[in-house]
Amino acid sequence: MRYVQTVSNVLNLVKAAILPALAKAKVVVDATAGNGNDTLFLAEHTGDEAKIYAFDIQQAALDNTRMKTAAYAQRIVYVLRSHAELECVVAEDIDLAMFNLGYLPGEGHNVTTQVESTREALRQVLAKLSLNGVCVLVVYPGHEAGEQEAAMLEDYLSALVKQDYTVGCYRLLNHSRTAPYAYVVEKVRKRSED
């Protein structure tokens, strides 16, 4: 008999951890809409005035996301562009952003998030984070592109100045190092407020 992990599952833990931030969020970004499960989660746990941007480069993924989140469509902006073009689309400060990296559905395993566009999207998101705004990233180092992404993120996030951002990592201790893990980034100072 198999049991479902609850608290210790990385994605579940991250989702539980961001609920307080989501409840207060006005502008939310799902940088990797995929099949729409995370967009739905974000919509379900934000207030009626929160606006959600859902990015995906695949029409089929965005169609699935739109169907799955139909009940919340009036406050979701579905964006058929790379998350690396986020700053062309999102004018507001961002209160919460989520990157659930890795393969995109419907295209087999040949379409996955990539080091360069993920770094660029992350850079844009962090620049637009509001004070106490939160960015979470779920990382899948078990495939080649994911491994490269993981290495890039470790370098990039380790280098963030602690006066500006707090970066945490939730990682399984007694599983393979290729198991998925998560980063939580919080902006703790806005440069313009120095």
Add this chain to the structure above:
Amino acid sequence: MRYVQTVSNVLNLVKAAILPALAKAKVVVDATAGNGNDTLFLAEHTGDEAKIYAFDIQQAALDNTRMKTAAYAQRIVYVLRSHAELECVVAEDIDLAMFNLGYLPGEGHNVTTQVESTREALRQVLAKLSLNGVCVLVVYPGHEAGEQEAAMLEDYLSALVKQDYTVGCYRLLNHSRTAPYAYVVEKVRKRSED
């Protein structure tokens, strides 16, 4: 101007992460009641039928905990014993246990949790965890006893068999390695149910 960290604060993140487990918990243990803040948090986020055991070896700490949690006293058992004697007191399976390690209040910095009793208490808690039961530990490696405790926990928890327990660690990436961090342990198989 100083800002309060929310999601990225280790204790806050852990507390948010265990809310779903707490909502379902029937038997809860605060292994380190201290000044009672965590006991209060556990009482506030459990149902009316949940029973909470609060352990502390200091009468003053337990008195403070009792005062702080007076509104929930009818379902809290205040235990003036070491958490290493937990199995003499708690008969039931445990759904959630919390260890917020380090100094005890009211005695300066000369009374702190210790490697041997923490290991023994943890062993007893894990043995009594129910299926999908969760044990969280907040670790403070910035002082000498805390550093020894941290080393013991890393060894102890790394060695837990993944078929029985999932062990996760939430740690800050861009802060000092002596910053507090947390473990989340979930029982994913009961031996008797093999």
